[in-house]
Amino acid sequence: MRTLIEVLRDNAVHTDRSVTFVRSNGEELSVSYPDLWLTARKRAHALRSLGLARGDRVALILPDPDEFVLTFLAALTAGIVAVPMYPPQTLAKLEAYGDTVRHVLAASGARAVVTTEALRGMLEEHLLAGGGVKTHGGVRVVLEREIHEADGFDPDADWSVELDETAFLQFTSGSTSSPKGVMVTFRNLAVNSHAIMFDGLRSTPEDRGVSWLPLYHDMGLIGFVIAPLYALVQVMFLPTTAFIRRPSIWLDAIHRFRGTITFAPNFAYALATRAVTETQAAGWDLSCMRALGCGAEPIQAEVLRGFLTRFAKNGLRPESILPSYGMAEATLAITFSDIDATLTTDRVDLMAMRAGMAKPAADGAAAALELVACGRSFPGHEISVVAPDGTHLEDRQVGEVWLRGPSVTVGYFNEPASTEDTFGGGWLRTGDLGYLADGQLYICGRAKDLIILGGKNYYPQDVERIVSRVDGIRDGQCVAFSRLDASGGEQAVVVAECRKSTPELSQAVMRAVRAEVGVQLAEVILIKRGTLAKTSSGKVRRREMKRRLETGELELAVAEDKGGVAPPPVPSRSGVFPPLLSGAS
Structure with missing residues (x-):
């Protein structure tokens, strides 16, 4: 089993292979x-020259994918623990971003943060000094150009790491709690990369990857930077923001680069299906694609079928779709x-599911739920x-998904209590609800997000899927909770x-949810565009939205036809209204 550093060294003989940004x-x-190998060693030497030692943590806030990847590989080559962090998305949400930055820097004990000249002033003025982080471990801001070269580089120096050393800290998205740093070892990377590329994808050096995924998250970083190196697979990296603005660049790159492997969350397939025009798609040949991976958020069968149907005329094969399941605590991929x-x-x-049994629905049954095999x-x-009492359940019984094996990481950095809760007893407790049927895993939702009404279980994702289809609601921009x-x-x-906020829209949401899943909503609260709390990877933060509701921090949408006055939320049958919300205008 080779460490990533050994893979970089061994791959250097392949002069005809590359990564493209x-x-x-x-x-x-x-x-x-x-x-790639030469630059990793040069920058590793430069990082060491700054006084960073083996095992020190260095945070990376680098928007350009090439600078991020090259610096990340350099840190690992030097035995320095990288801490990938996402760059600021917008100045409008700088306060929340600053809270995350300060938390991650403090939790990781990072000695330095590598960033750009453009971000340096903001980091020093607004993010570091404000939270007292400069005095917590003495965080130093290093510009990316400072590690491009350093005096005294020895091309023959020995750079090696041990399999059980921590390679980097992958901070969780924070969708269910404060972000925690998952300790990913070189052994974890080797095992999971082999599982992804050879057991899962059955990959060869003839494959080509295409990715627009953020590189500071595990699916983009491990799935397309690290794992392909183990299989000599060349990859093209697209700017994440460019994909969001113009989804056609993703499929156009697959056509031009003759991509065979790509991955994306469910929302990206829905976005591409909806936003790509016939003119943009004209002339594309997508018959080269053999692995359209989907994961990182709930997978909707109708979305994947719509995507496959939309681009079938471009040669896309139905066999190319590849649903999967994973999480940072398992390095990346689980199934x-x-x-x-x-x-x-x-x-x-549907009724059986509320009782915790995944009973097959009768043909033509209206009260049925379709789940995708992962x-x-x-x-x-x-x-x-x-089960909650620790009993291992039979097929089609719904419970928490547990995993054990060499891809499971060693725990959370400096979080012994959380590590014991999640990793104790030899199993990784994922916190996800699911069931097994015919050897396949089906995911139902997060255990802590389950809505329990009258002793029956309801999954918020099912409610949210229905709400998103109501005309007037922004697609995918909603949360359900109890x-x-x-x-x-x-x-x-x-x-x-x-x-547009209207009482009629709230009533339409209530009718749709009641008709399809039998849930009587107590409240429908319409908020301003862009104010739904999400993680940096795009996952909705249900508990944060619940907190904002209870503390009066939601930004209510303004009813245009009411003279600028927000309409009251729809009351529950008991007549109970939510508390008056601040921010209503």
Whole structure:
């Protein structure tokens, strides 16, 4: 088993292979495998010259993908623990971003942060000094150009690391709690990369990857920077923001680069299906694509089918779709669907699911839920579905998904209590609800997000999917959760971004949810566009939105037809209204 550093060294003999970075202006930069290894060593030497020692943590806030990847590999080559961090998305949300930066720097104990000249002033003035981080471990701001070269570089120096050393800290998204630093070792990377590239994708050096995924998150970083190096697979990296603005660049790159492997969350397939025009798609040949991976958020069968149908005339094969499941605590990937199979789904009886049983729905049954199969665990790994009392359940019984095997990481950095809660007893407790059927894993949702009404279980994702289809609600921009009413009972609530706030829209949401899943919503609260709380990877933060509702921090949408006065939320049947919300205008 080789460390990533050994892979970089061994790959340097392949002068004909490279990674390609597409910049925001469309310029392409190709870095050959020999140059990748040389640059990693030069920058590793420069980092050491700054006084950073083996095992020190260095944070990376680098918007340009080429600078991020080259500096990340350099840190690992030097035995310095990298801490990937996302750059600021917008100045409008700088306060929340600053809170995250200060938390991650303090939690990781980073000695330095490598960033750009453009971000340096903001980091020093608004993010570091404000939270007292400069006195917490003495964080030093280092410009990317400072590590491009350093005196005294020895090309023959020995750069080596041990398999059980920590390679980097992958901070969790923070969708369910404060971000925690997952300690990913070189052994974890080697095992999971092999599982992804060889067990899952059955990859060869003839494959080509295309990715617009953020590189500071595990799917983009491990899935497309690290794992492909183990299989000599060349990759083209696209700017994440460019994809969001113009989704066609993703499929256009697959056509031009003859990409065979790509991954994206569910929302990206929906966005591309909706936003790509016939003119943009004309002339594309997508028959080269053999692995359209989907993961990182709930997978909707109708979205994947719509994407496959939309681009079938461009040569896209139905067998190319590849639902998967993973999480940072398992390095990245936990299950893959069969690389040669078409989309597999399971229609289950809605009433039975509320009782914790995934009973197949009768043909033609209206009260049914369709779930996507996420595949099987990798060789050397084991999945079990477990009840709250620790009982390992049989097929089609819903419980928490547990995993054990060499991809499971060693825990959270400096978080012994959380590590014991999640990793104790030899199993990784994922916190996700799911079930097994015919060896395939089906994910239902997060255990802590479950809505329980009258002793019956409801999954917020099912409610949110219905709400998103209501005309006037922004697609995917909503959350469902439960809260206590005046009598101490549970009631279901929806908070959603809307195009225009009206009482009729709130009523339409309530009718749709009641008709399709039988849930009587107590409240429908319409908020301003762009104010739904999300993680840096785009996951909705249900608990944060619940907190904002309870503390009066939601930014209500203004009803245009009411003279600028926000309409009251729709009351529950008991007549209980939510507290008056600040920010209403």
